[in-house]
Amino acid sequence: MGARVVIVDDDETLRLMLQRALENEGFTVTLLSSGTDVDERLRLSIPDVLVLNTVLPGMSGIDVCRRLRTEPATHRLPIILLVAGNDKNEHLAGLSAGADDCVLKPYSSAELVIRVKNLLRRSNPTLLEHMVKVGDLVLDREAHRVHRQKKEVRLGPTEFKLLEFLMRSPGKVYSRSELRLSLWGDDATVDERVVDVHINRLRKGIGLGKADDVIRTVRGAGYALGDF
Template identity: 70%
Template sequence: MGARILVVEDDEPLRLILEHSLRIEGFTVEGLTRGDDVQVRLEKSIPDVLVLDWTLAGVSGIDLCRRLRTLPETITLPIVLLTDIADEDERIAGLAAGADDCLVKPFSTTEFVVRVKNLLRRMNPAVLGHTIKVGDLTLDRSSHRVHRQKREVRLGPTEFKLLEFLMRSPGKVYSRSELRASLWGDDATVDERVIDVHIGRLRKGIGFGKADKVIRTVRGAGYALSDY
C-alpha cells in the first residue's frame, strides 16, 4: 500500500501527472480539486502527506494550511504547498502558514517526488521502509509476507492491507469508517460491517487459527492493534 498521499490541485492535467508520478513510486494516491472538500475527506482518514495548491476553489490552500494547523488531528500532518508565484515572500508566507515545504510551478515531477520522499523521511520514515515490525509481528511490503515469531502468517490481500494500516499506528483506535476508507477509499457501496468480517479473518490468520488479543475491539469506537 505504501504511504498515502492526498493531492489537491484544480489544474486537472497537472494533478493527474502528480498522481501518476507518485503511484509509480508505490504510493497510494487520492486526488481532489476543491479546497472545501478537503476537511470532509480528512474526517475519514488522515493521509501521510497532503499536497495543496495555493489557489483552490471554495477554500484556498494557504487558508486550509492555517486551519489544519489549529486542529489536533492535523497539527503534525506533513503538508506540501504548490504556488504559481516565484517570490521569496510568497514562499515564506506559505511556510509561516504551516506548510512543511513549498514548491514553485513549474517544477519537475522528479523534484516533486524527491521533496515528498524527503518530507516523509523526516516526519514518518516508517512508511518508506519495506519492513514494519510491531511486537512479534513483521510485515514485509516488498515480498508481501507477514511473519509472527518466525512463523509465516497466511493472509489474503485485503487482510494484508488492513494489517499494514493498523501496524503503522500501533495502539491507535480506528473506527470502521476509517478502516473502510483505508481499504476502499470513498466507495460508499462497501458496508462498514464488512470490516468486522476482515478483522475476524485477520485475527484468525495472525493467531494461527486460535483466539488472539493482538487486535483489540474498543466498544463503540472500533479496532486497534496492540502496542505491546
Template identity: 60%
Template structure:
C-alpha cells in the first residue's frame, strides 16, 4: 500500500511544495485548502498521516489536532504540524495537543520527508515497507502498481517481478542466469534469451515512449537498473 498523506493548509504555495517533495518519494498526496472540513475530508479519503500547515486558520492547527485526538476514528492518526518560526513557543502546545511531531517554517522539503518517514516507521511501518523507489520510478508491492513521473506504468506479471527484483539492489549488475533464476527458479527449460525478451518489454513499459537508459546493458555481464 502506498502511504497516503493529507496536507491541510490554506497556503497554495506551501501545499504545492509539500506535494512535489512527497510525490517524488512515491507518496500518495491529497490536499485540503480549507474549503472543506478536514475531519470530513479524512472520513472521505482516508490518510496514513496528516500534515497540518501553519496556514490553517479556523480551527487553528492546534485546535484541529485536539479535536482529532478526541475522536476515536482519528485518535491514533499520525499528525505532523507546521508552525510559523515566529510562534515557536506553540510547539509545546502542539505536542500537548497530540501532534506526533512539529516543524518550524520556512519549510525544508527534505527534512519534511525524513520526518514523515520517521513517524510512519514508528507508528505504521507497513505503509512504507511495501513501497520501492528508484529515481522517479516507484513500485507498490501490495497493489502491484508501478508509477513513473506520476504516470502509471502498465506491466505484465513477469515484467513486474523482474522490475521488483532489479529495484531491490539498484546499480547492481545481474547476469542473465541470475535474472532467469529470479523469475523461473530452477526451470531449465527456459532459455536465458527469454530474459532479453522480458528486459525489452520492461524497458518499453517504463520508458513512457521516450529514449531511456534507466536499465543498462552491461556487455558480457548482464543488466542493471540505474541508481541515479
C-alpha cells in the first residue's frame, strides 16, 4: 500500500486514467466526482495528497482548497490543482488559495505522477522510500518482507498493508474506521470488527512468539504502533 491520493474530478474518463497511472506506481487511489464530497471523505481519513480539478460541481476546486487551508486538520495537506492552461487568472487564484502545485491542462498522466512524487518528496519523503524502519521493525515495500530483531516475519497481504499503514505514524492512534478505510476503502460490506481480527493476526506475526505491546489498544479510540 503506497501513499494515499484522493482525486476529485467530474470527468470519469480522466479520473480512471489518473487512477491507473498512480496505482501502477504503487499509490492507493480514491476517486470523487464533486467538491461537496471532499468534506465527508476527509472526515474519515486525511490522504497524503489531494488532487482537485478547479471546475467541479457543487464547489470549485479553488474554493475547496481555500477552505481546507483554514482547517487545522488539513491546513498542511499537500494539494495539487488541475487548471485550464489558457486561464492565467485561474492559475494565480489556485496558488493564492493555498495550492502547493498547479498542473496546467492539457497534461499527461505521467506528468501528474511526477508532480505527485515531487510534492511527496517535499512533504513526506518517507512515503516514497521502499525501506521503512520503526524501532526493531523493518518493512521492505519492494520485496514485500518484514523483519523484526533481524528475523523475518511472515505476514499475510492484509496484515502487511496494516503494518505499513501503522508504521507511517508511530504512536498515532487510529480508529477502527480509519484502519478499515485504509485497507478496504469505501467498501461498506466490511465490518469494522474485521479490523480486530487482522490486528490480532498482525500481533501474533510480529510478536515472535511472545506477548508484547508493540501494537497498543487504546480503549474507546483504536490502535497504535508503539513509538519506541
